[in-house]
Amino acid sequence: MLIAVDCDGTVDVSGGPVPLELLKKLSERHTLFIIGNPWLAQHLPGIVPDQVGGKSATLKRWKAERPKHDRYIVVDDMPHQYEQGWEGWEFFTPVQFVEAFG
Numbered sequence: 721m722l723i724a725v726d727c728d729g730t731v732d733v734s735g736g737p738v739p740l741e742l743l744k745k746l747s748e749r750h751t752l753f754i755i756g757n758p759w760l761a762q763h764l765p766g767i768v769p770d771q772v773g774g775k776s777a778t779l780k781r782w783k784a785e786r787p788k789h790d791r792y793i794v795v796d797d798m799p800h801q802y803e804q805g806w807e808g809w810e811f812f813t814p815v816q817f818v819e820a821f822g
């Protein structure tokens with residue numbers, strides 16, 4: 721599973737509901753990318769800080785470069801940023817993500 725995580729308003733260290741500890745736990749078994757705020761990568765060993773262009777363009781590129789994952793998850797508090805370009809990704813709000821994976 722490839723999980724792309726927004727930071728601001730999404731992760732608890734930046735005002736959101738997703739515990740950083742949950743991301744650390746998930747990163748042991750899954751590929752985690754930070755989308756939107758690379759500084760969070762400093763708190764998550766093994767996480768991949770990588771963002772070029774807008775969020776939709778970034779997701780499109782990540783999926784194209786890493787086609788072998790069984791699921792592509794994106795979690796963000798602002799879903800309107802993903803109106804296009806993220807086909808094949810499953811969108812979760814931060815609360816939905818915690819309910820599903822916490």
Ligand SMILES: [Mg+2]
Nearest residue numbers: 726728729797
């Ligand atoms: Mg955000």
